Amino acid sequence: MEELIQKIKSSIQLSSEAEDYLKSISKKKMIAKGSILIREGHNVNNIYYVTDGCLRSYCTDKKGKEHTLQFGIKNWWISDYIAIHTNESATLTVECLTESTIIEFNAKKLNGILVRFPEYEPFQRNLLERHVVSLHKRILNQLQLTATERYDLFLRQYPDIEQYTRNYHIASYLGITQESLSRVRVDKAKQ
Amino acid sequence: MKALQIVAYGEIKDSLAFNEVNKPTVQTTDVLIEVKAAAINPIDKSIILGKLQGLIPLPFPSTIGYDVSGIVVDKGTEVLDFEIGDLVYARVPQEQMGTLAEYVAVNTIAVSKKPGNTSFEEAASIPLAGLTALQSLEYIGLKKDDKILIHAGSGGVGSFAIQYAKSKGAYVYTTTSTSNVTWVKKLGADRVIDYKTEDYKTIVTDADIVFDTLGKHYTREAFQVIKKGGTVVSVVGPMDEQSAKDFGMTDYTLPVELSKVIQEREARYKFIFMHPNGSHLGKIKTLIEDGKIQPIIDIVYPFNKSIEAFTHLASGRAKGKIVIKIE
The missing domain is CATH 3.40.50.720 (NAD(P)-binding Rossmann-like Domain)
Structure with missing residues (x-):
């Protein structure tokens, strides 16, 4: 938690009261590999900040196949923001791909910080803007880049992630088949 | 719920019928699966023809089918490894035969989460x-x-x-x-x-x-x-x-x-007498997710064409599995 507090303090002035509030609405947790933090169809109450390990959010289509939306590695936030924003049940599942350490925040209470401590707003806004940028980039990359280019970018964005993930996790993040992912890797190895 | 049942031993067209039956209820160690896809196997044909009467005596009518994939919609009080909403696949035990139906109750000893990179149809083609x-x-x-x-x-x-x-x-x-x-x-x-x-x-x-x-x-x-x-x-x-x-x-x-x-x-x-086993299906799940094994489907039939599916199975010309989409 201290690391996160320092991170926040490096971008905004955080009062000791706001710091205490943040600590009071959060809980540090060690999560075992395979644990499900958010389950599709269930209620979503929490947002997770990853301090170590790797999480994955994915949806399942009507045919039963998984599609990876995001990986959550060190210093990343992960949840089902659609469910939190619309107050509906989860459309995503968030699972733990390796033993991980997270800080769990109650979503409603985290939003409540803006009312009680307006000084927190620039940090929150910056976080949201970076999230929107990241999503826009992901959509544009999906529209205009080749599978190889998307894979290269993925490795830069998520360095060392391949030690935690299965091939189908990565293929479904990139929107390609596992066979295509293998071909991309073979082509890269030849370069 | 709708189910495809064996009503007599004999030729396929005379032995199978769609009936309205009660939705199964779960025992303490069962999950109730909303069936998305089921697969048929040569053993089903042998059962219909009455070749296995001695080994597997059936009361008539009995819902047919062993392979299933679908979604857990209910669970027994002692079930810890599965949650409602889990996507699963199974080869159901003999006493719970009946996957060609809208729902089937299955002992969790025979159930595994299905591979994440497969469709329900592909997953149903695997178990048996x-x-x-x-x-x-x-x-x-x-x-x-x-x-x-x-x-x-x-x-x-x-x-x-x-x-x-x-x-x-x-x-x-x-x-x-x-x-x-x-x-x-x-x-x-x-x-x-x-x-x-x-x-x-x-x-x-x-x-x-x-x-x-x-x-x-x-x-x-x-x-x-x-x-x-x-x-x-x-x-x-x-x-x-x-x-x-x-x-x-x-x-x-x-x-x-x-x-x-x-x-x-x-x-x-x-x-080897194959036995239902959820942990073995868990191993297969890993092999499929790692791309080492691809499910091979010959054809997918809609539920209302299941009898035609059995006729195709009886022809012996299928390449891979014959799957029936329930939804």
């Missing part, structure tokens, strides 16, 4: 054939560089077994008909034998293992093509004496001719 191949080849300890002959490479069990054997690094011979040679090669078999134009007994002479999926004379012939001290594992041939003993058949002996060739070849013979 996959468990048969996995349990047979694991039991005999198939390992890297073993030479194995897998009969009927284009069938549900054969196509899975080829891929499993290749994932272990074995050298695979397989038999199939002319029209299937190309696609069986694509599964990874090293030497595909067209049984219409080639005699497999002249090509395979030193196999470590024969996986017998055909029975009859093929079981005996398997001992001609293994090397001395080799192994024949069968899912359709006569029961081996230890398996018979385990089933309580104390006075059972192997057919004399078979016993003789086993001795001559100093060979090992094992009959």
Whole structure:
């Protein structure tokens, strides 16, 4: 938690009261590999900040196949923001791909910080803007880049992630088949 | 709920009927699965024709089908490993037969989460054939560089077994008909034998293992093509004496001719009776998610065309599995 507090303090002035509030609405947790933090169809109450390990959010289509939306590695936030924003049940599942350490925040209470401590707003806004940028980039990359280019970018964005993930996790993040992912890797190895 | 039921033994068109039946309820260790897809197997045909009456006596009407994939919608009080909403697949135990229905209750001992990279149809195509191949080849300890002959490479069990054997690094011979040679090669078999134009007994002479999926004379012939001290594992041939003993058949002996060739070849013979097993399906899930095994589907029928699906199965011309989409 201290690391996160320092991170926040490096971008905004955080009062000791706001710091205490943040600590009071959060809980540090060690999560075992395979644990499900958010389950599709269930209620979503929490947002997770990853301090170590790797999480994955994915949806399942009507045919039963998984599609990876995001990986959550060190210093990343992960949840089902659609469910939190619309107050509906989860459309995503968030699972733990390796033993991980997270800080769990109650979503409603985290939003409540803006009312009680307006000084927190620039940090929150910056976080949201970076999230929107990241999503826009992901959509544009999906529209205009080749599978190889998307894979290269993925490795830069998520360095060392391949030690935690299965091939189908990565293929479904990139929107390609596992066979295509293998071909991309073979082509890269030849370069 | 709607279910496809066997109403009498005999020809397919006379023996099957769609009926409205009660939705099953769960026992303490069951999950209730909303069926998304089911697969049919040669054993279903044998059941319909009444060939297994002695072994599997059925009350009429009985809902048919063993393979399933779907979503957990209810669970017994002692179920800890599954949650409502989990996507699962199973080969259901005999006493819970009946996957060609909108819902089926299944003991969790037979259930696994389904592979995340497959559709429901693909997942439903796996359990019975996959468990048969996995349990047979694991039991005999198939390992890297073993030479194995897998009969009927284009069938549900054969196509899975080829891929499993290749994932272990074995050298695979397989038999199939002319029209299937190309696609069986694509599964990874090293030497595909067209049984219409080639005699497999002249090509395979030193196999470590024969996986017998055909029975009859093929079981005996398997001992001609293994090397001395080799192994024949069968899912359709006569029961081996230890398996018979385990089933309580104390006075059972192997057919004399078979016993003789086993001795001559100093060979090992094992009959495998596939059993439902959720943790084995968990292993298969990993193999599929890692891309080592691809589900092979011949055709998907809608639920209301299930009887046509059985007619197609009876033709014996399916390449891979016949799947029925329930929703």
